[in-house]
Amino acid sequence: MTEKTEKTEKRNFRFETLQLQAIHDTPDITTRARAVPIYATTSFTFKNVEHAANVFGGKEVSSHLYEYNPTSSVFEERMAALEGGTNAIFTPSGQAAQFVAISTICSVGDNIISTNCLYGGIYIQFKVTLPRFGINVKFVQGDDPEEFARLIDNKTKAIYLESMGNPKLNIPDFAICKIAHVAGIPVIIDNTFGAGK
Numbered sequence: 001m002t003e004k005t006e007k008t009e010k011r012n013f014r015f016e017t018l019q020l021q022a023i024h025d026t027p028d029i030t031t032r033a034r035a036v037p038i039y040a041t042t043s044f045t046f047k048n049v050e051h052a053a054n055v056f057g058g059k060e061v062s063s064h065l066y067e068y069n070p071t072s073s074v075f076e077e078r079m080a081a082l083e084g085g086t087n088a089i090f091t092p093s094g095q096a097a098q099f100v101a102i103s104t105i106c107s108v109g110d111n112i113i114s115t116n117c118l119y120g121g122i123y124i125q126f127k128v129t130l131p132r133f134g135i136n137v138k139f140v141q142g143d144d145p146e147e148f149a150r151l152i153d154n155k156t157k158a159i160y161l162e163s164m165g166n167p168k169l170n171i172p173d174f175a176i177c178k179i180a181h182v183a184g185i186p187v188i189i190d191n192t193f194g195a196g197k
Contacts, residue, residue, distance in 0.1 A: 018082050036074045094190060095121050098160075099129075101188050105157045108134030112158045112188075113151045115143050115172065117165025119192045126160075142168075145175040152183050159185060164193040 027034055046052040054060035072090045079088040091097040102112060114126055116139045126137040138156075140147045148159060159180045161172045180187045 015082065018078070036071060038071050040071075094119075094192065095125060098122060098188070098190060099125065102130065102135065102158065102160075103133070105186070106130075106135045109136075110134075110155050110157045111136040111138055111153070112160050113138045113140060113148055113156060114160035115140055115162060115165060117142060117168055117170055118162060119166050119190065122190060122192075143170060143172040143176060145173050145179055148176050149179045152179070152185070156183070156185055158188050160188045161190070162193070163189055163191045166192055169193065 028037060031037065046055065051060065076088040076090045079090075080086060089097070089100060091100060106112065112126075112130075112135070114137050116123070118126070126139075130137055136155075137160075138151045140151065143161070143165065159176060161176065164171060177187050
């Protein structure tokens with residue numbers, strides 16, 4: 001538990017400072033630790049049986065139950081601050097992040113359009129797993145903007161790209177993003193080979 005003060009995302013810090021200080025800018029109340037401690041746990045306790053019944057019955061919110069780990073929460077809030085967003089979701093892998101993003105915006109019968117220049121695990125997920133959930137993936141050979149535009153229909157929910165294609169290390173044309181934005185659909189970009197900022 002941290003002390004309540006003005007959060008750093010409201011201050012005018014530079015990007016580099018936000019990486020280290022966003023959200024958790026006061027010492028832990030219990031330990032006085034300056035940095036966010038790593039909570040290596042998946043289990044948390046209840047005050048008593050009544051407290052547990054209230055949490056599982058939806059009458060009381062627990063800040064440490066299944067969906068919440070203090071370490072992950074600070075990471076999510078810090079990433080949101082760095083990106084200028086309101087929320088972020090921490091996942092254990094890039095494939096999990098990709099699946100969460102697509103399954104959040106797609107329903108049975110919807111489709112996404114993807115480059116075929118993908119990390120192998122993602123390609124298999126698109127070719128095998130998503131169709132089992134009723135989500136079709138239309139593949140473009142490479143990254144031709146006109147081909148992406150041609151494949152968009154009223155069931156298209158996203159365009160999926162790699163920041164650098166696999167295995168060719170090709171860089172997608174920004175025109176693909178413009179096409180998606182004109183169509184009112186998001187662009188999801190994987191950063192398998194990306195070098196960061």
